[in-house]
Amino acid sequence: MTAQxxxxxxxxxxxxxxVDAMGGDEGPAAIVAGCDVSARKNPDVFFILHGPEAEISxxxxxxxxxxxxxxxxxxxxxxxxxxxxxxVVRNSKGTSMWSAIEAVRDGSAxxxxxxxxxxxxxxxxxxxxxxxxxxxxxxxxxLYPSSNQQGxxxxxxxxxxxxxDADDLLRYALMGxxxxxxxxxxxxxxxxxxxxxxxxxxxxTELKEAFDLIKEQQDPAGFDFVGFVEGGDISGDLCxxxxxxxxxxxxxxxxxxxxANLVGNRLREAFRYTPLSRLASLLAYPSLRRxxxxxxxxxxxxxVFLGLNGTVVKSHGSxxxxxVSSAIKLAAQLAHIxxxxxxxxxxxxxxxxxxxx
Numbered sequence: 001m002t003a004q005x006x007x008x009x010x011x012x013x014x015x016x017x018x019v020d021a022m023g024g025d026e027g028p029a030a031i032v033a034g035c036d037v038s039a040r041k042n043p044d045v046f047f048i049l050h051g052p053e054a055e056i057s058x059x060x061x062x063x064x065x066x067x068x069x070x071x072x073x074x075x076x077x078x079x080x081x082x083x084x085x086x087x088v089v090r091n092s093k094g095t096s097m098w099s100a101i102e103a104v105r106d107g108s109a110x111x112x113x114x115x116x117x118x119x120x121x122x123x124x125x126x127x128x129x130x131x132x133x134x135x136x137x138x139x140x141x142x143l144y145p146s147s148n149q150q151g152x153x154x155x156x157x158x159x160x161x162x163x164x165d166a167d168d169l170l171r172y173a174l175m176g177x178x179x180x181x182x183x184x185x186x187x188x189x190x191x192x193x194x195x196x197x198x199x200x201x202x203x204x205t206e207l208k209e210a211f212d213l214i215k216e217q218q219d220p221a222g223f224d225f226v227g228f229v230e231g232g233d234i235s236g237d238l239c240x241x242x243x244x245x246x247x248x249x250x251x252x253x254x255x256x257x258x259x260a261n262l263v264g265n266r267l268r269e270a271f272r273y274t275p276l277s278r279l280a281s282l283l284a285y286p287s288l289r290r291x292x293x294x295x296x297x298x299x300x301x302x303x304v305f306l307g308l309n310g311t312v313v314k315s316h317g318s319x320x321x322x323x324v325s326s327a328i329k330l331a332a333q334l335a336h337i338x339x340x341x342x343x344x345x346x347x348x349x350x351x352x353x354x355x356x357x
Contacts (some may be wrong), residue, residue: 014046017328021051022078022096023047023116025318025355031115032059032066038332039065041282041325048109050075050099075099079120081317088120089127097121101128104310110335113327115315122160122305122314127189129310133230134347137168138307139246140314141179142253147237152248154180154189155234157246158253160184166209169193171347173214175306176241178346182337183330184240188222192229192239194248203228214243221346244277262312302327304334305349309342 017029019035021028035047038178044115046069053074057137060066075096079088092098097116106130114121117210122138131138132194139157148155154176157164173191180189193211195203200211211228218225226239234242244252248289280289305312311334315327334340 002292013044015042015044015332016046016048016109017331018048018103018112019112019328020096020100020112021049021056022075023114023317024315024324025040025081025115025285027057029059030320032063032323033321034319035070036063037321037325038064038328039063039069042329042332043122045069045274045328048072048073048100048103050096050103051078052076056111064282073103079116081117081122083117085117085119085123088117089123092120092124098124098128101125101310101312104312105129111331112314113313113315113324113331115317115319115324115327118159118314118317121214121312124276125305125308125310125312129308129312131325132307132309132344133341135171135307138172138305139172140249140303141176141304141306143183144227144242144256145251146182146235148240149237150184150186150240151328152184153234153236153239154184154241155249155253156243156306157198158242158249158292159246160305162245162250164206166206166213167242169206169210169245170217171212171307172243173210173223173241174217174221174346175343176243177221178343179304179306179339180240181222182339182342183333186240188224189241190224190239191227191241191243192226192233193229194234194242194244194252195228198228198230200228210243300331302330304330306343309340309344311335 021031024031040043048071051224053072062069075094077095079097080236097114100112100114104112113192138160140160141154141156142158143152144155156172173341177189177191178184182267193214195207211255215225229242230237236330271277303314313327313331316323
């Protein structure tokens with residue numbers, strides 16, 4: 001393990017982020033570049049980078065803003081996107097992903113960030129950090145662009161576990177509400193339960209049961225339950241938090257990403273169609289640029305693992321420096337507000353009879 005010298009700030013003033021430098025499709029150069037972007041914007045953020053020491057140290061040495069703000073922990077093995085979570089669990093020690101999570105477990109860092117294999121990252125996080133008392137299934141929460149004033153809605157679960165019973169959905173609602181309250185500064189978030197229709201008689205049995213459980217908790221927990229919502233409400237302004245199982249949530253975000261790409265490609269084709277349309281594209285460029293900034297997934301990159309004794313942020317596997325920087329920004333914000341402690345208190349606040357598994 002090597003450490004850069006010259007860290008002049010006290011430990012209490014620093015936010016230390018543990019970064020898996022080898023996760024993701026773009027390689028360690030993009031991840032170190034993302035750290036560099038974050039370092040230039042936030043002087044209070046420091047990093048522990050995990051990967052082959054010689055390779056990572058050489059990349060850090062090229063970035064002036066990272067000097068004195070990085071520690072490199074040698075981890076020669078890498079979890080690939082093709083590795084099965086069960087295999088990773090058995091042979092994970094020595095990988096950059098394992099090392100990144102371990103830094104949160106031993107208290108060296110406040111939050112771990114990785115662009116790597118989602119299933120493997122969740123499996124390792126559950127084993128090393130453990131679940132919060134009362135949580136049966138952790139969830140992954142993402143910020144989804146919406147027409148709400150805050151610009152985003154919280155959607156969970158989006159792939160931590162394809163199953164979710166009524167009790168799990170209740171906990172997702174409480175965790176999502178806590179995320180919206182602390183991360184989006186919404187004093188009393190509005191929570192909706194995703195279903196095939198808004199009528200109370202529709203949906204699977206577990207959804208109907210979850211409806212009643214969530215409704216009972218809205219006043220004690222301090223949120224408003226708007227009832228069942230549909231797919232169109234994920235990006236709407238009816239609610240701030242959308243609760244669903246991991247299978248449905250993952251399909252929803254992947255569908256949204258695909259639709260956004262399709263619309264972007266069709267717009268480019270339309271503006272290139274004739275000389276007049278090309279001229280129109282020049283006139284529309286400032287407006288299109290503002291639109292892209294609002295919906296650019298790189299700028300809201302990062303799914304948060306909720307329900308663990310520690311905070312882990314999953315960045316998109318194809319994230320570039322902008323995307324990595326966005327994930328680090330989210331991690332730093334969660335660390336600053338001590339989100340894990342607040343989330344634990346929220347889940348612990350459930351009545352005893354509703355904690356029974």
